[in-house]
Each structure stands twice: as C-alpha cells, then as structure tokens.
Amino acid sequence: MTDDLGHATRPARKPAVGDDRAVLGAVAKLAEDRFAPRADEYDRTAAFPAEDFDDLFSDGLLGAAVPREYGGLGYGPAQRNTLPLWEMTTTLAKADLSLARCWEGHANSLVLIDALATSEQKRRWFTGVVEHGEKWVAWSGEPQTPKPGESARFGTTLTPVQDGWTLRGSKAFATGATGVQWAILLVDPVGPGGARQTREVHGRLLLLACDLSDPTVTVDTSWWDPVGMRATASHVVRFHDTFIPREHLIGGPGGYFDGQWQTAFIPQHAASFLGGALAAYEYGLAYVKRQGKSGDPYVQQRVGSMAVNVETARLWLRHVAGLWDEGSLDEARIAGSRAWHVIGHLAEETVHHVIRACGARSLIRPSPVERILRDLALYKLHDNDDHVLATIGRAVLGEPYDPFFHRL
Ligand SMILES: Cc1cc2nc3c(=O)[nH]c(=O)nc-3n(C[C@H](O)[C@H](O)[C@H](O)COP(=O)(O)OP(=O)(O)OC[C@H]3O[C@@H](n4cnc5c(N)ncnc54)[C@H](O)[C@@H]3O)c2cc1C
Structure with missing residues (x-):
C-alpha cells in the first residue's frame, strides 16, 4: 500500500x-x-x-x-x-x-x-x-564550546510541568532531522550539555521520546554544510517550549549510563567505517584491473594491504559482537573502543591505498572514492581518537576511564 x-x-x-x-x-x-x-x-x-x-x-x-x-x-x-x-x-x-x-x-x-x-x-x-x-534517532549533541564566529550556544533546559516537561533550547548534530518521525532526546534536567558534554550528568540523564511532528520543534537547515556525511542532514533543531508527556520518559534517570548503552553503539560506527573501506577497495580493484596495472609490484603491495585491512576489520567486529552475545560485557565494552580505533585507521588507510594505486581520476566524480574520503574524514570525528586510545591505555593500566565518551 x-x-x-x-x-x-x-x-x-x-x-x-x-x-x-x-x-x-x-x-x-x-x-x-x-x-x-x-x-x-x-x-x-x-x-x-x-x-x-x-x-x-x-x-x-x-x-x-x-x-x-x-x-x-x-x-x-x-x-x-x-x-x-x-x-x-x-x-x-x-x-x-x-x-x-x-x-x-x-x-x-x-x-x-x-x-x-x-x-x-x-x-x-x-x-x-x-x-x-x-523512523527514530537519538540526539544528545549540545556542544558547549563555541567555535569562531558562533554567538549562540547550543543547549536545552527542561522545566517540569503537570504530566511531563517542557523543553526549550537547541541541539546540534541532529542526524536525520528532516527525515525521521521520533527522536530520543538525551537531556540533562539540570541544564545544557546533553550526555556527552557534562561529566556529572550520569545519574540524572533523561531519555525523552519526542514526536517531531510537534509544531514547536523546528529545524534550522542553515548550519549543516559540512565536508562529508552531508546526507545525514545533521541539522540544528530548536525546541520552543515543547511539551514532552511523562509517558514518553524511557527508563529512569541515569538508565542510559547504568546500562552503559553508549558502549554498544561505539563498535557500530566501526561497522560503518568498514563499509566505506569495502566500497573503496572494490572500486580500486576494478580500477587497477581495467588499467592493466595488476603486474605492478607497488600496486600489488597496496592491494595486499587493502585485503588484509578489510579482513582484519571484519575479524574485529566478529570478535566484539561475540563478546556481547556471550555476555562478556566488561570485555565487550572496552573491546568495542579498541575496534573503533583500529577499524577507523584501517579504513582510512585502505582509502589512501586505493587513491595511491589508482591516481587522481579516482578522486573525480562519479568515482565514489572522493565521497568516501570526505565522509570518513568527518565521521571519524564523531569521537576523539586520541581520547579513545588513552581510554584503552587507562584500562590496560588499571586507571579509571570513561568507556562512554572517552573523557579524560
Ligand atoms: C556525521 C555526524 C553525525 C552525528 N550525529 C549525531 C547524532 O545523531 N546524535 C548526537 O547526539 N550526536 C551526533 N553527532 C555529534 C557527536 O556526538 C559529537 O558531539 C560531535 O561530533 C562533537 O563535535 P565537535 O568535535 O565539533 O565538538 P566538541 O564538543 O567541541 O569536541 C571537540 C574535541 O574537543 C574535545 N573536548 C570537548 N570539550 C572539551 C573540554 N572541555 N576539554 C577538553 N577537550 C574537550 C572533544 O573530545 C573533541 O575531541 C554527530 C557527529 C557527526 C560528525
């Protein structure tokens, strides 16, 4: 129908x-x-x-x-x-x-x-x-550090009212803003910052399901003009005293952190990085074969590296998924950050090999490689690779670490 x-x-x-x-x-x-x-x-x-x-x-x-x-x-x-x-x-x-x-x-x-x-x-x-x-999405993004030229701060404030709350303010990086019907809003009831930007939020973070057809929710499409990941439509969304009924609260305060759910989502980013690498690899292979470059020893080495990279990434994902499913949750959580780190690098390196093996025309449309290069460059910034690696090191050293957002 x-x-x-x-x-x-x-x-x-x-x-x-x-x-x-x-x-x-x-x-x-x-x-x-x-x-x-x-x-x-x-x-x-x-x-x-x-x-x-x-x-x-x-x-x-x-x-x-x-x-x-x-x-x-x-x-x-x-x-x-x-x-x-x-x-x-x-x-x-x-x-x-x-x-x-x-x-x-x-x-x-x-x-x-x-x-x-x-x-x-x-x-x-x-x-x-x-x-x-x-379609659903989850929005936390309330960056608190303005960039040059940015005057208005992002952030939301929540006010309790009868039978629920009203929400006022804005969220950035709101993926799918122009296409989805429902958003789970990660909101700190004490003030701006969402889940990622405030360290003390753990026990009080609320997950609120927001019906995006509510006319008090508006999308500002002027902000999202990035180098890559453009079709995520990760716009700024504004809430003008949006009423959220109490029955739209998902779980209790802090449930997101108590269940450590962010750690289940980190390796899925890596699954996406692998997809980008696979697309570039497939294109690169067809390209060098068509150009008769298969006998070039340097091309052979680059193709060898690409093959090992994507296979390694697959093995990592299989390993982490297995840990989740067998219930080895502590191991699964830190292994997910390891997978995110290593697969991100393997994917970027694979795209680099494709470009070096194929040459300039691989970066001219309709080649998908130029889009993959741009997309990976931005997507890799969803989390901070330096902080992810430090988190892994802290876990090895027995130091306290933040497995959710890798804050120091
Ligand atoms: C394509 C894409 C889609 C996204 N979709 C979503 C989504 O659907 N939902 C969602 O909630 N978020 C989403 N995000 C946002 C993401 O979760 C991050 O919040 C965002 O990428 C951070 O942007 P930034 O690096 O400019 O911000 P910043 O917060 O300014 O971070 C910049 C760097 O500084 C570090 N940093 C931040 N504050 C401090 C500090 N006080 N001291 C020291 N270091 C600091 C950070 O770790 C980071 O490495 C998306 C991001 C991208 C790129």
Missing part, C-alpha cells in the same frame, strides 16, 4: 525471519541496486536518504533491531544477536556512509527502547516502526 506521495504505508514484503543469510543478501541487493546509485545525489543536495528508508520499510527491514515478539528481526546487542545488525550496517555503509549513520541512529534507538522502555511503550513504538515505517 502507498500514500498520496507514493510512499509505502505497509511493508510490501516479509523478511526471512531467522534466516540471517537471506536477510543480509536482501540488504546487499537493495544496497547495490538502489542505495549506492542514489548516494551521489543525496550527498550533493545534503538530503536525508528518504527513499532508501522507504525501501528498507517495504522489504520489512526497518525493524531489524525490533525483538521478534514485536514483529522485528531480533537483531542487536539487547537481543544478544549482534553481528547481523552490524553486518547490515556495514552493507548500508558500503553504499552510502550517510545512510549508515542515519540507520545507526534508528537502530540504536530501537535497542534503547528494547532495553529500557515499558511493555506499553514497546508495543506502541515498535508497531509504529514495523507497521507504519516510523
């Missing part, structure tokens, strides 16, 4: 629940046939990849991280079935890294609802995803 705009209002196909290979094969086909060809236009126009999400919904894949008893595929760390979710993310990233970031936001939100929401909330919100194609 479709609405007046031709968008699907019910999934047209049922996925092969329980047959992960079939599901991942269907995702790979969609990614190759439809998502990769659309990526350039979404990037040029910095537009949310809406049609890609319509296709995921039509094929019954939007609820991948929804538990099976609610009509989903039951993927993800909350269901102890992590690798299929991350492999799906890698496949989407191979087509379009921005699409994968939007997908991560959606899937992570569903994992949080699965882990922390009441059964009534799950029934309502999972039905919205599986039956009606609703």
Whole structure:
C-alpha cells in the first residue's frame, strides 16, 4: 500500500525471519541496486536518504533491531544477536556512509527502547516502526564550546510541568532531522550539555521520546554544510517550549549510563567505517584491473594491504559482537573502543591505498572514492581518537576511564 506521495504505508514484503543469510543478501541487493546509485545525489543536495528508508520499510527491514515478539528481526546487542545488525550496517555503509549513520541512529534507538522502555511503550513504538515505517534517532549533541564566529550556544533546559516537561533550547548534530518521525532526546534536567558534554550528568540523564511532528520543534537547515556525511542532514533543531508527556520518559534517570548503552553503539560506527573501506577497495580493484596495472609490484603491495585491512576489520567486529552475545560485557565494552580505533585507521588507510594505486581520476566524480574520503574524514570525528586510545591505555593500566565518551 502507498500514500498520496507514493510512499509505502505497509511493508510490501516479509523478511526471512531467522534466516540471517537471506536477510543480509536482501540488504546487499537493495544496497547495490538502489542505495549506492542514489548516494551521489543525496550527498550533493545534503538530503536525508528518504527513499532508501522507504525501501528498507517495504522489504520489512526497518525493524531489524525490533525483538521478534514485536514483529522485528531480533537483531542487536539487547537481543544478544549482534553481528547481523552490524553486518547490515556495514552493507548500508558500503553504499552510502550517510545512510549508515542515519540507520545507526534508528537502530540504536530501537535497542534503547528494547532495553529500557515499558511493555506499553514497546508495543506502541515498535508497531509504529514495523507497521507504519516510523523512523527514530537519538540526539544528545549540545556542544558547549563555541567555535569562531558562533554567538549562540547550543543547549536545552527542561522545566517540569503537570504530566511531563517542557523543553526549550537547541541541539546540534541532529542526524536525520528532516527525515525521521521520533527522536530520543538525551537531556540533562539540570541544564545544557546533553550526555556527552557534562561529566556529572550520569545519574540524572533523561531519555525523552519526542514526536517531531510537534509544531514547536523546528529545524534550522542553515548550519549543516559540512565536508562529508552531508546526507545525514545533521541539522540544528530548536525546541520552543515543547511539551514532552511523562509517558514518553524511557527508563529512569541515569538508565542510559547504568546500562552503559553508549558502549554498544561505539563498535557500530566501526561497522560503518568498514563499509566505506569495502566500497573503496572494490572500486580500486576494478580500477587497477581495467588499467592493466595488476603486474605492478607497488600496486600489488597496496592491494595486499587493502585485503588484509578489510579482513582484519571484519575479524574485529566478529570478535566484539561475540563478546556481547556471550555476555562478556566488561570485555565487550572496552573491546568495542579498541575496534573503533583500529577499524577507523584501517579504513582510512585502505582509502589512501586505493587513491595511491589508482591516481587522481579516482578522486573525480562519479568515482565514489572522493565521497568516501570526505565522509570518513568527518565521521571519524564523531569521537576523539586520541581520547579513545588513552581510554584503552587507562584500562590496560588499571586507571579509571570513561568507556562512554572517552573523557579524560
Ligand atoms: C556525521 C555526524 C553525525 C552525528 N550525529 C549525531 C547524532 O545523531 N546524535 C548526537 O547526539 N550526536 C551526533 N553527532 C555529534 C557527536 O556526538 C559529537 O558531539 C560531535 O561530533 C562533537 O563535535 P565537535 O568535535 O565539533 O565538538 P566538541 O564538543 O567541541 O569536541 C571537540 C574535541 O574537543 C574535545 N573536548 C570537548 N570539550 C572539551 C573540554 N572541555 N576539554 C577538553 N577537550 C574537550 C572533544 O573530545 C573533541 O575531541 C554527530 C557527529 C557527526 C560528525
């Protein structure tokens, strides 16, 4: 079924629940046939990849991280079935890294609802995803340190009112702002800073589900004009005394930190980095073969490095997913940061090898390599690599460390 705009209002196909290979094969086909060809236009126009999400919904894949008893595929760390979710993310990233970031936001939100929401909330919100194609995201971003030329500070303030709260202020880096229906807002009730920017927030952080069709929520599209990850549409969103009903509170204060949920999402970024590397690797291989460069010993070395890099990245993801699913949570959490660090470097190095082996024309459109280079450059800044590495070192040394945001 479709609405007046031709968008699907019910999934047209049922996925092969329980047959992960079939599901991942269907995702790979969609990614190759439809998502990769659309990526350039979404990037040029910095537009949310809406049609890609319509296709995921039509094929019954939007609820991948929804538990099976609610009509989903039951993927993800909350269901102890992590690798299929991350492999799906890698496949989407191979087509379009921005699409994968939007997908991560959606899937992570569903994992949080699965882990922390009441059964009534799950029934309502999972039905919205599986039956009606609703898309979710999680927004924390309230950077407190202004950059040159920035006068207004980002940040939100929450005021208790009868039956809920009102929210005033702004969030930046709001991925999917022009395309999703629901956002989980990570809010510090004491004042601006979100989850990432305030160290003392742990016990009091609230997760509030916000219906983005509320007219008091507006999107400022003038801020997001970045070098890469353009189609994530990570705009500034403003809240003008937006009412959040009490029944939209997910879990209790501090539940996000108590469950250490950020650590389940860090390695999924790495799954996306791998997707970018795979796309560049595939393009590079076809390029050097077509140019008859396969006999060049330097090209051979670079191709050898690329192959080892992507294989190493796959092994790391498999290892971390296995730790999550066997319940070795402490090990899984720090291993996720290790995977983020090493896969980020392997992905960047792989793209570098492709460029050196292929030459300048590999960085001219319609080559996807120039977009992957830009996307990875920005996406790698989602977290601070120096701080991630220091966090890993602190864990080894037995020093206290912050596994969520790698603050020193
Ligand atoms: C493509 C993309 C999509 C994103 N999507 C989302 C999203 O959907 N939801 C969401 O919540 N966030 C999202 N983010 C935001 C992300 O979580 C970070 O908040 C953001 O990337 C930080 O931006 P910055 O580096 O300019 O900010 P800053 O906060 O200024 O950080 C700059 C660097 O300084 C360090 N730093 C910050 N404060 C201090 C300090 N006081 N002392 C010392 N060092 C400090 C940081 O660790 C960082 O390395 C996204 C980011 C990107 C790039």
